[in-house]
Amino acid sequence: MSMTQYDINVRQGLPEEMQLLLREYPRDAWPDHPNFATSIRNWMGAHGMFRQLAELIVTDTQALLDKASDPTRYASRLGHFGNLLVRNLHGHHGWEDHRFFPELEAADGRFARGLEMLESDHLEMDQRLESFTRASNRYLQLMDLSPKDAEAEIGAIQKAGEGIERFLERHLSDEEDLVVPILLHHKMRG
Numbered sequence: 001m002s003m004t005q006y007d008i009n010v011r012q013g014l015p016e017e018m019q020l021l022l023r024e025y026p027r028d029a030w031p032d033h034p035n036f037a038t039s040i041r042n043w044m045g046a047h048g049m050f051r052q053l054a055e056l057i058v059t060d061t062q063a064l065l066d067k068a069s070d071p072t073r074y075a076s077r078l079g080h081f082g083n084l085l086v087r088n089l090h091g092h093h094g095w096e097d098h099r100f101f102p103e104l105e106a107a108d109g110r111f112a113r114g115l116e117m118l119e120s121d122h123l124e125m126d127q128r129l130e131s132f133t134r135a136s137n138r139y140l141q142l143m144d145l146s147p148k149d150a151e152a153e154i155g156a157i158q159k160a161g162e163g164i165e166r167f168l169e170r171h172l173s174d175e176e177d178l179v180v181p182i183l184l185h186h187k188m189r190g
């Protein structure tokens with residue numbers, strides 16, 4: 001995709017040319033808008049859960065790096081919360097790519113490029129999730145086979161986790177800024 005100017009690693013927020021409706025429906029006014037449906041609230045709630053999971057994993061991993069926590073407990077939390085984050089994000093992105101975004105594009109063709117940008121974010125996220133999963137699985141396997149070697153993997157988990165956290169911060173807020181005004185304007189998902 002030739003959208004390097006919209007690359008999630010360089011952009012600073014929702015690009016100006018995609019803010020057509022955001023100017024009419026600023027974030028502060030969403031909660032009181034009559035078209036702010038429960039389904040929109042739930043979708044934003046899922047984003048909040050992803051943010052929390054990523055933060056929890058990074059905080060946990062930092063505590064382990066600082067030798068402030070127990071490796072066995074860390075391993076079990078990493079397995080549980082890491083799996084939750086990766087599985088739910090895959091499901092969420094798949095649904096957005098295949099069901100939600102096409103529905104939005106059909107409702108308002110002006111935002112096709114914005115939706116395309118969000119889809120390429122998802123591709124980037126897939127790679128980040130894969131690195132995170134690989135590093136985590138290596139750690140968990142070593143914790144079973146050779147715990148003293150497991151420690152060497154923690155840095156890679158933390159690097160991947162922080163990358164995911166940064167990615168989510170940008171992606172989720174740009175996605176909400178693009179999508180919620182479309183939903184409100186066209187009275188969708190009410």
Ligand SMILES: [Fe+2]
Pocket residue numbers: 093096118122171175
């Ligand atoms: Fe998304």
Ligand SMILES: [Fe+2]
Pocket residue numbers: 047092096175
């Ligand atoms: Fe999303």
